[in-house]
Amino acid sequence: MSDSSVSDPFHGWTPDALGDAGEVLPVVTAPDPVLSRPGPEVDPSDPKVVRLAADLLATMRVSPGCVGLAAPQVGVSAQVFVVNVSGHPKAATVHGAFALCNAKVVEASRWRPGREGCMSVPDLTGDVKRAARVVVEAALPGTGEPVRLATDAFEARALQHEIDHCAGLLFLDRVAGAHAIHQRKTYL
């Protein structure tokens, strides 16, 4: 459900460009130490990185309710993640399914609280303040082509959540207060 009004920051890139259907990997959960370790930057053209991006996409695709998945969540400490918020009721701008390497938030504004969950913290959700508008700079796996992605609302939240994973941070590190963690009742 790509929004046709949004310019294509990926210059025609789609997951098919990886040339690899990927393999579904097991998702690790806290307190696994890999989730708290900052991941190193990667060489986006490294075949292992391309394979990792494909595996993350495959794993996200088969995980119900999953809108994003980062390398540490499959046990790999690296700055690679995938996002797909297509069809999510809280999404506004939607760029479909994509994978990014070495992503950084370069602009952030309109901070809003929101409740989020995580496949790696399956039993809890947390209230976390995130920017509702962000600009992210990153590189595409495979070509290494630079990407400058502007987005908002739920896609912006998903990007910040995944970039945090790559930096070794969980939503638990960002909750808004002592009463901001909750036993999980519904999935994102």
Next chain:
Amino acid sequence: MIGHDRPGIVASVSEALAGLGANLTDSTMTRLRGHFTWTLVCNGPGAAEVEAALDPLAAGGRLLATVREVRAGGEAAWAGEPYLMSVHGADRLGIVAAVTRVLAEASGNITDLTTRLTGPLYVLVAEVDLPPGTADAVAKRLAEVAAGLDVEVTFRPTETDVL
């Protein structure tokens, strides 16, 4: 109030208090591993009278009410700096004791705290008022203690946006 959770406890207790003319002021209620817990302050008659009024709600020991008199004016003014501490990691004995001792040694006062154990994951989030100028030293000491416990800690100022 502590007991087995079921629908209607808050309504029944509030009605009993209102019937006594006891005015419910501050309270906090949650469920802890399925147990109903409610701590509340009310202005009204003496503790014995309140306890007697709540006794019929005990439901054969499934709900326990403990009533104590507290002096008014417990709202101490505090000029501290508010911080938020988040700790998570593999459950082990003594995490809460070790990290809160660091806060106590700096004369930090915990104002709100939640802990959760889900599977092997232990999570603690605490809001603490620190004496001005002590935060950097507390953050450093917390990082050392957390490393020793093999848990993650983040420590940052509480956001107090007024809208």
